[in-house]
Amino acid sequence: MANFDIDILQHSYEDITLLFKPDTKLVLGPAARARITKCREYLDRRMETQKAPIYGVTTGFGSLCNVSVDKDNLSQLQKNLVMSHACGLGEEVRHEIVRLMIALKVKSLAYGYSGVRLETVERLVDFFNEGVYPVVYQQGSLGASGDLAPLANMCLPLLGLGEVDYQGKRYPAAQINEKFGWEPLTLASKEGLALLNGTQFMLSHAVWSLYNAKKISAAADKIGALSLEAFNGRKEPFTHGVHAVRPHKGQIETARIMRGYLEGSQMIDGPGKEVQDPYSFRCIPQVHGASKDSIAYIESVFMTEVNSATDNPTILPDEDLVISAGNFHGQPLSITLDFLAIAVAELGSISERRTYQLISGKRGLPSFLVAHSGLNSGFMIPQYAQASVVSQNKQLCTPCVVDTIDSSQGQEDHVSMGANAATKCVRVIENVKKILGIELMNGAQAFEFRRPMKSSPVLEEFYAQYRKVVPFIENDEVMYTHIANSIKFIENTEF
Numbered sequence: 001m002a003n004f005d006i007d008i009l010q011h012s013y014e015d016i017t018l019l020f021k022p023d024t025k026l027v028l029g030p031a032a033r034a035r036i037t038k039c040r041e042y043l044d045r046r047m048e049t050q051k052a053p054i055y056g057v058t059t060g061f062g063s064l065c066n067v068s069v070d071k072d073n074l075s076q077l078q079k080n081l082v083m084s085h086a087c088g089l090g091e092e093v094r095h096e097i098v099r100l101m102i103a104l105k106v107k108s109l110a111y112g113y114s115g116v117r118l119e120t121v122e123r124l125v126d127f128f129n130e131g132v133y134p135v136v137y138q139q140g141s142l143g144a145s146g147d148l149a150p151l152a153n154m155c156l157p158l159l160g161l162g163e164v165d166y167q168g169k170r171y172p173a174a175q176i177n178e179k180f181g182w183e184p185l186t187l188a189s190k191e192g193l194a195l196l197n198g199t200q201f202m203l204s205h206a207v208w209s210l211y212n213a214k215k216i217s218a219a220a221d222k223i224g225a226l227s228l229e230a231f232n233g234r235k236e237p238f239t240h241g242v243h244a245v246r247p248h249k250g251q252i253e254t255a256r257i258m259r260g261y262l263e264g265s266q267m268i269d270g271p272g273k274e275v276q277d278p279y280s281f282r283c284i285p286q287v288h289g290a291s292k293d294s295i296a297y298i299e300s301v302f303m304t305e306v307n308s309a310t311d312n313p314t315i316l317p318d319e320d321l322v323i324s325a326g327n328f329h330g331q332p333l334s335i336t337l338d339f340l341a342i343a344v345a346e347l348g349s350i351s352e353r354r355t356y357q358l359i360s361g362k363r364g365l366p367s368f369l370v371a372h373s374g375l376n377s378g379f380m381i382p383q384y385a386q387a388s389v390v391s392q393n394k395q396l397c398t399p400c401v402v403d404t405i406d407s408s409q410g411q412e413d414h415v416s417m418g419a420n421a422a423t424k425c426v427r428v429i430e431n432v433k434k435i436l437g438i439e440l441m442n443g444a445q446a447f448e449f450r451r452p453m454k455s456s457p458v459l460e461e462f463y464a465q466y467r468k469v470v471p472f473i474e475n476d477e478v479m480y481t482h483i484a485n486s487i488k489f490i491e492n493t494e495f
Contacts, residue, residue: 004103006110006125007031010307013299016207019103020096026103026125028110035112036121042317043115043190055313055324057115057190078192079159085152085196086162088137093150093201095133095165097426100204101154102128104306105195111309113316114194120185123158132176135163136201142407143330143418146310147201150419155195160184190313198310202333205422206302209337212429213295213344216436217288218495220347221254222462223440224284225261227354228268228277229455230446232363235259235268237282250292255285265456272364280353287350294343301336330418334401337421341428345393348432351439352390355383358442369445369473376476379442382483386438389431396424396431437487441470448472465493 002018004011007029018024047057058074093101106124109116127134134157140149156162157173161184164176177184236242238258243251262268276282313324359379361367370378400421406413444466447455454460469489470482 001025003027005029006107009111011107011303013210013303016303016306017211019100019207020211022131025129026106028106028122028125032110032112033118036110036116036118039112039115039315039317040117040188043315043322046320046322047189054322057193057313057322074189075186078187078189081192081196082152082155082159082187083161085148086156087149088140088153089149090137090139093136093138097204097208098133098136098154099128100207101136101151101200102134104203104207105151105154105198105200107306108198108200108309108311109194113309113314114311115190115315116194117188117191120158120187120191120195123182123185126180126182127157127164130180131166132157132180133165134173135165135170138423139419141201141419142405142412142415143199143202143334143420143422144328144415145408145412146197146312146328147199147330147419148196150201151196151198155192158185158195159187190315193313194311197312197328199305199328199330199333199418200310202330202337202418202422203302203305205419205426206333206337206340207306209340209344209422209425209429210295210299210302212433213298213340215495216344216347216429216432217292217295219436219490219493220288220291220351221257221284222261222459222495223351223436223443223490224281224288224354225258226447226455226459226462227358227439227443228258228281228284229262229265229459230443230450231277231281231354231358231365232267232270232272232274232450233277233281234273235262237277238262238285243285248286248289248293250296251285251289253292254289258284261456261458263456263458265459266453267450267455270450270453274363278353278357280350280357284350287346291343291347294339298336298340298343301332305333330416331401334416334418334421337418337425338397338399338401341393341421341425342397344425344432345390345397345428348393348428348435349390351432351435352383352386355386355439355442358446359383365446365449369442369449370475372475378473378476379445382438382441382479385483386435389434393428393431396428400424433487433490434483437483437490440466440490441482441486444470445473465489 002024134154136150136153141147160174162173238255243255310327312328359368367373368378368380370376400417403417469485
């Protein structure tokens with residue numbers, strides 16, 4: 001079992017990967033507890049002497065910011081906020097992302113700038129550690145005033161409302177609260193706003209997407225190397241000197257990785273090489289490398305957000321300030337989520353082109369990679385299916401961030417649409433897994449036509465492991481099951 005220590009102010013990407021392990025527990029240590037308590041006590045003192053309204057604490061929300069609420073109704077104000085904002089729509093968010101939402105919300109609140117009570121944060125920690133996942137929906141957030149609708153759905157169970165999933169079954173939140181002996185929370189002033197204002201819906205999808213994009217990038221290199229061997233491609237385009245004169249970091253790194261995969265191969269030094277390979281093989285360092293560089297930049301933005309407080313108003317106890325500003329605005333995430341979708345989609349785009357080359361009857365390979373084409377269609381239609389997914393990615397990669405629609409009677413007049421960018425990015429990543437799965441099927445099929453020559457030890461082992469899951473196709477078979485198994489192989493393999 002691993003622990004994710006909320007006391008730490010600045011977590012690394014490697015720290016964050018612990019949240020993907022099902023046995024990881026959140027630990028709310030003394031430093032985090034002290035920060036939370038200090039801020040809440042400051043806010044309570046401030047409210048005793050404050051005469052001017054404090055947005056969201058003693059007023060309504062959004063364009064209702066000028067409507068004051070009397071002291072006796074402040075708790076009801078916060079409960080009403082959560083209930084009225086729980087307007088999630090569409091497909092449900094997968095548990096592993098809901099899990100990230102909870103952890104990242106705890107982390108943001110634990111900086112001590114939000115004014116929540118310790119018991120509220122502790123209940124979120126309980127949800128995470130006990131594997132209780134609120135039912136959250138993919139649609140409803142504009143990515144600007146925080147991820148209001150999805151975070152409201154996530155926080156309803158704190159009040160004994162809404163639904164949760166626990167150990168594979170769905171329950172009314174009140175039933176799970178009773179099971180664990182959790183009393184529904186009565187929110188204090190500011191707490192509902194603190195729970196809903198924040199970027200944790202966007203950010204959880206961003207972290208999930210980054211984690212999977214790194215794996216896809218690594219998989220694309222190895223699958224590309226296998227396809228290069230199967231296509232009887234050349235090794236010269238991966239020579240270090242070529243990339244040293246155009247020293248993009250990702251390009252140099254990709255070329256080095258490709259040289260490593262090809263080391264010790266008979267195929268790469270075999271006969272029958274053509275003078276030049278198509279771009280989809282020859283330019284692997286340039287294309288894959290550009291995606292690597294993009295992912296590295298995107299990681300820096302995402303990790304800054306992970307290590308931030310994104311609430312509003314921001315409470316600064318040491319400066320005796322409560323300021324309504326805009327740290328909930330999702331623009332930094334929306335731009336980079338659009339960027340990440342494009343960077344990953346390009347790995348899929350070039351993968352499909354390699355597949356197309358492999359089935360084209362070139363370089364001694366049979367048409368559609370079967371010995372008796374005509375009677376057999378072979379690998380004709382997997383490329384069709386792959387092309388359809390590549391085309392969908394092109395449509396999905398239209399940027400979300402350039403759109404905005406006024407909300408809250410014009411008070412919130414520029415929004416990031418980062419939640420749409422977030423869910424879109426997840427779809428693109430899932431699509432690229434499918435695209436790479438089909439390339440791997442084709443590359444492995446073509447690989448066999450190069451026998452008895454051998455590739456490098458690394459690629460031969462990769463091929464052998466793959467053949468335990470997906471067979472060589474002698475004659476036409478039902479293909480969709482093989483495609484599904486190829487995708488699962490990529491998901492289950494460490495690259």
